[in-house]
Amino acid sequence: MIKLALFILFLPLLSFVFQIFSFRRFEEKKGEWVSVGIQFVTLILALVMLGMMLSRSDPNFSLELHQSWLDLGLFKIDLGIYIDNITVIMLVVVALISALVHLYSTAYMAGDVRFSRYFGFLGIFTFSMNGIVLANSLFMIYIFWELVGLSSYLLIGHWWEKDSAANAGKKAFITNRVGDIGMFTGMLIIATVLGTFNFQMIAERIHDGVWAANAGMLFGGIDPHKLLTVAGILVFMGAVGKSAQFPLHVWLPDAMEGPTPVSALIHAATMVAAGVYLTVRIFPFLTADAMATIAFIGGFTAIYAATIAITQNDIKKVLAYSTVSQLGYMVMALGTGAYVAGFFHLVTHAMFKGALFLASGSVIHAMHHSLHHLDDHETDPQDMRNMGGLRTKMPITFGVFMVTTAAISGIPLFSGFLSKDAILAGTWAYAANVHDGWLASLHLAWILPVFGFGAAAITAFYMFRLIFMTFYGEAKQPQIFKHIKESPKVMTIPLIVLAVLSMFFMFTLPSVNPISDHGWFTTVVQSPESAVTTGPAFELEHFEHALHAAHTPAMVTSILVAGLGILFSVLVYFLNKISAEKLAVKLGALYRGSFNKWYMDEFYINGIIRPFLKGCDALGRFDLDFYDHYLINGWGRNTKRTSKGVGLADDLIVDGAVNFAGIIFQWLGWTLKFIQTGKIQNYLIFVLIGAAMLYVVNVF
């Protein structure tokens, strides 16, 4: 098992090394198939692990490999691999999506300027993502966390000749950095108190009361429970950055500047899920307060991003905001304690969102080729307003789109329904289960299910809007439409595979009940006990109870709201009963707000970046005008003046004295040089006279 995991971890690195150090030698010679092959081998190994796990069917299975990495005497850092069922499932997800994206890219990226480099970067991304999945400690996760950040940066900026791509890469990297600072601080707090980064040992030690014993002493008498809450939220900040949660979500829509397969792999299915995965890993030692914070962040993100997605016209932007919204769902699920539901949604979302992105890539690919054919470089191939009626031209893509849209909208029979329903039931149960504290006093907890159901309705609406705008109706640009072709097989096969994986039964086998998520997944993935002992922790047992009770009402409501969203979408975009333009005018401010992403970017630029730059400017001017001009230069001027005076004194008095001495010695030398005859006998005479004089002086 460990050996398999190590192979899965390092094979993609091999692919990276091959692609980077082949120096494009194999670019025209199908060198990309080496990487594709490696990814499929990895996928097979991951599937073997999955098979082993399923045959074992043990929810508490775990395996760990330690390797001492840094030994500072009292403080040790171990690197290692931790494998449990969640790890295995994540490995399969990453390997599957990565392999399919590799396959897909061979056609999509054909003829690209940096073809082999692209595959190399995909390799290093897969390697680092596997590293995150397999990490057994916060520290190791942090290392690979930064590595996926790097590969994300490299891939977003793949077409760096475009300013927007280069800027998007930088934006992603810097925004992530904000979250990572929090994560690192949280890690250090935990390591300071407990002396370890290892997940299992952290949970163990917190459970054994080490935290309660040490925290106060180390951090100036702070309440250990509060400190644990703070540490949990700080580590979660890393997830906020990586999983694009509000308010650090701004980078993800911009990241769509990267190639579409990259968007599917990194910015929809795997890397952005890393934040959720991190939250899963730290779940046992989150306090109730920390979890509430996480739930509210996730819930707000879910509805906030959904509202933006309604008005976007760029096909990838819609999907990007949809991703943010779905990630918000997962985070909210974990925050409310619906651990299984959150992770379940991560997996199902990876499948259908990966498929959606790849399908949109297929559309863009076709549009691009058509535009290329027409020699048109002005029209945006990603703008849905240029599409329409593509259903007949691209039947496979359309079919996949329909299946996955149904999945994301939460229509029964598809995977998204099961996971989303589980999450909504979780929020319902959470709200019903809160009895004390600040959440209960104002019934604030009920906001979460409201957010959840609202987002579900909006999701159904905008996803069908996307379908109708792209595949139905009249072709808006007939000459482009004429040249649209279905994409080649290497692109459609991954689509079909992922579409099949968006069916409900893939996750519920051996049970085939379309409205219950009971199956292999819920057997092997079970919520861990909370390790928190320092104060009110999350009460799993009560929650499970409430969850059971909330299941049916939540399901009914979710089907209702999804239906509502779809109905509204049909009315507006399919039957044209309601004019979208008139609606936009009527809604006015709301429409403009949504269209402009609620001015979040503008807020950052005007509210944070500009004032910061202005502050820098002011400080710079202060430095230049006051500090330099008055203090430094003033000091310089004074010194100059003093120096002039001193110099004068030097010239007259000191130099005068020196010159005077010089003159005396010159005169002496001039006088005495007559003795210097150069004749040795003269000198001898002088010696004799001197000796005689010495004698005379001594004796008389």
Next chain:
Amino acid sequence: MADFIFWIIWALIVASAALVAFGNNLIHSVFALMGTFLGVAGIYIFLNADFLAVTQIVVYVGGILVLLVFGIMLTNKISTAQISQSSVQKVLGLLVVLGIATIILTAVLPHDWVGATLPMAFTDTVTGIGTLLFTDYLILFEIASVLLLGALIGAATLARKEL
């Protein structure tokens, strides 16, 4: 008789040394120097220094004097037996030397030397010198040998045509 011979020798030394100092002919000076050396050897005999007397004759007359004659002959074109030589700063030199001589005599003569009136009886000095040379003065002897070797090599090196 011995007194008489002593004073003769005494006078010979002073006279020949004066010729060395004041003579105008270099060749004469060299031969006068030989007289001085021989006289000093005589004086050694009066001082019971038999070994030194012989050494004086062998080394000075047989070695150094011959070297000096070689030096003169190699550095002058010899047409006659007369090689004139001149002096510089005669008056100043004379005054200074007279002063020095006065100082020496006034310093040495009035001094009451301990045991100066009891001359040592004559004994054979060769055994004593040999014994001392290899006991108390061994290091000095060895250093002298190194010095001689150095002088030998130095002289040979310096006398070569091209340095």
Next chain:
Amino acid sequence: MDHLSSYLVLSAILFSLGLYTVVTRRNAVAILMGVELILNAANINFVAFSKFVTHNLDGHLMSVFIIMLAAAEAAVALAIVLNLYNDRGHINVDEANALKQ
């Protein structure tokens, strides 16, 4: 002849004459002769003191070393004189004043 002073006076005269030779002669070989005179004067003193004052052979030993030294000195000095002659064509020390410049 049995008085120390007669030897000392002789030595002083010999020394003075040697010194005069060294100081006044222009010819380098003549100066060497003066040096030999001075050394002889010193030898006489050593041996005389040995006989009349110390009553041992230390003075003799000194004289032996001085004779040895004189031989070495003469050899080296003559080599230098020969070089001077090769260089200048004469051996007048008062003209060998290149050090003045």
